[in-house]
Amino acid sequence: MSTETLISIIIPACNEEKAVGSTVKQIRDLSLANSEIIVVDDGSSDGTAREAKSAGATVMSHPYNIGNGAAVKSGIRSAHGRVLILLDGDGQHDPKDILMLLPHIAEYHMVVGARSHESETHLHRNLANRIYNLFASFIAQFKIQDLTSGFRIIRRADALRFCDMFPNGFSYPTTSTLAFLRSGRTVKYVPIKTRFRQGKSKIRLLRDGVEFFLIIVKIAMSFSPLRVFIPISSFLFFLGIARYIQTYLTVGQFTNMSHLLINSSVIVFMLGLIAEQIASMRLEKGDKLHEPEEVEKYSVFSRRETAES
Structure with a gap:
């Protein structure tokens, strides 16, 4: 045995x-x-x-x-x-x-x-x-x-x-x-x-x-950084669009705040892409360092008395 x-x-x-x-x-x-x-x-x-x-x-x-x-x-x-x-x-x-x-x-x-x-x-x-x-x-x-x-x-x-x-x-x-x-x-x-x-x-x-x-x-x-960055980026983007529409309908012009919100959404999204690439590279690097190991099928009957019989 x-x-x-x-x-x-x-x-x-x-x-x-x-x-x-x-x-x-x-x-x-x-x-x-x-x-x-x-x-x-x-x-x-x-x-x-x-x-x-x-x-x-x-x-x-x-x-x-x-x-x-x-x-x-x-x-x-x-x-x-x-x-x-x-x-x-x-x-x-x-x-x-x-x-x-x-x-x-x-x-x-x-x-x-x-x-x-x-x-x-x-x-x-x-x-x-x-x-x-x-x-x-x-x-x-x-x-x-x-x-x-x-x-x-x-x-x-x-x-x-x-x-x-x-x-x-x-x-x-x-x-x-x-x-x-x-x-x-x-x-x-x-x-x-x-x-x-x-x-x-x-x-x-x-x-x-x-x-x-x-x-x-x-x-x-x-x-999974994009799962965090995308919601934030989307929120800023649609908030900027809403601000665009609101200021155009009320005062007939666009404001700097609208530009800031939309530009911020793009920056956040780009940061998310970079973070996603870094996360993927780290996981791939780790996988190369550890070889997979096969595991046999373990049974609830794999006990000492069974193994010794």
Whole structure:
């Protein structure tokens, strides 16, 4: 039987001693063949690392808190598996859902666990996520069902391709989703039910909500800039035309403001074209640095007992 590591489960955690041990044990109970569990302790001040290690995980520790995205990047770079499974260590994800998501990675570049309406989530978070999903779907021209889900399966070669683009904070799921879609990679959403997290959330709705929206715009500028520039350019252009008509009908002449608005619309559009070319060149350059990797068809029955029989 081959001892090559096929699956790496990466769990970023910060002060999650109440949930991380149970999460690791539930994953081990799945008995996935040729797999490893990596818990990245992002500068916890409690016993997160101790609980994860005693449950059977390999533990990496940051000397201080850097961010959820930084923990994910550390896990990706140290993983040995050809397929990476990312999930949170706060107990909101059911590890059994791995068996539901895993078979799809043979056909898609990324598989995401999309939180269903029956999931145990706060109402204001649910509403915010819907707004983010709509805006991101417009940017990506693809129906995004759960932009911020931290439960996803990615091929290691693709993860390394985009790893350096991931921010250090909580917005790495957003970046990875838009980066995959912009580069022509396929994404599959599978409905899952989540539970209320154990412990106190580190995300603040108002502060992090505004920051997160700005991050989405920034990511859109990085991957699909025309989706941002064209609406702005169109608004300025039609506003200039309306101003032309209004001043001509009222005073019988054209004003400098009309010229300024239309000229500004042209400048914004040209800047969008330049930004689009830069984004395309960056994606093409990255694709040349990472060769594609074939992934075998994973079955829900690919467990240790089956492999050893």
